[in-house]
Amino acid sequence: MNRVGARFARFGGVTPERPLPTPVRSFQSTFRAAAGGGERVLLFPDTFTNHFEPGIGVDAAAVLGHVGQGVEVPRSAVCCGLTWFSTGQLGVARGVIRRTARALRPWTRDGVPVVGLEPSCTAFLRSDALEVAGDDPDVVRLAESVRTFAEHVSPLLEPVEGDGRAVVQPHCHQYAELGFDADRELLAKTGVSPSVLEGCCGLAGNFGFERGHYEVSMAVGEQTLFPAVRSAGDAVTVADGFSCRTQVRHGSDVDPVHTATLVRRRLGI
Incomplete structure (x- = not known):
């Protein structure tokens, strides 16, 4: 900085x-x-x-x-x-x-x-x-x-074959209001088998950026997200939330992607 x-x-x-x-x-x-x-x-x-x-x-x-x-x-x-x-x-x-x-x-x-x-x-x-x-x-x-x-996109997309794997961190707003069914269907149509994580990434919008919250924020990430990402092997890490992607980058060496990016890669376009 x-x-x-x-x-x-x-x-x-x-x-x-x-x-x-x-x-x-x-x-x-x-x-x-x-x-x-x-x-x-x-x-x-x-x-x-x-x-x-x-x-x-x-x-x-x-x-x-x-x-x-x-x-x-x-x-x-x-x-x-x-x-x-x-x-x-x-x-x-x-x-x-x-x-x-x-x-x-x-x-x-x-x-x-x-x-x-x-x-x-x-x-x-x-x-x-x-x-x-x-x-x-x-x-x-x-x-x-x-x-x-x-x-x-999911209702419009013709399925493609594949055996990809992804570790997926849904955003908390996705849990609470949007759901994950359509995302699961879309990933399946692109030949990706998702391992969907549960729980907050720990950044929680501005919370993890504020002074006095860093240790708590990272401790929450260590509960599920960071261990799963670090042990993912060749699986792609997917996080549609900007805060979730930011947290993954701050707590690991992995560069996560948005679903749109993964789907484009799987389609080869």
Whole structure:
């Protein structure tokens, strides 16, 4: 971490043991819709995918195109509002989700599915947003349009043969609100046998980055996640949550992937 980053981390209450993620050129700024189109689908550029791991968005778009979808991405800035909601800033969260829902109105009004890649953001858009701004018809329409990557892709994908293995860490929001059935089905269709872990990775959003929480965060990871990843052998480690992938990298030498990345690799596209 450079001097400026270290100073920001110190004043921001970030524990020195945690390297901060580095922003890169955004997915939105580089995305180009493929010629030929297909059935329209909107890929939601959540903050984590958009600014930190845009390659996941690229992989997701490639898979969606492979199954006949015409992928579109909004040009304006959008955010689900979870950051403000989880820190008790409900008024700000309400304003953020309403602004996002208005920006996505051209798609949701036409019944275009909205595919989320980050479980925490996807879950918020589909359920918590209704608690914050359920009186807004744009928010309601958005919530009804949202689906996970696996939910959207699995019914469209023809099975491929294979004998791959994966260790999968579902995000806590996935446990609580989204479920894993569609993901299990999608992995099976790509010839992957998943070993699905149970329990929190330990990072828990900003919790593991805050001073005073590092030891607890890593101890939680040692309960199930880290031992499973370290002993995975040739199995791929899959974690759709940005925080889960971050925790795996901080607690092991393994570089985990998103489901979209694994599926693209299995399809060879």
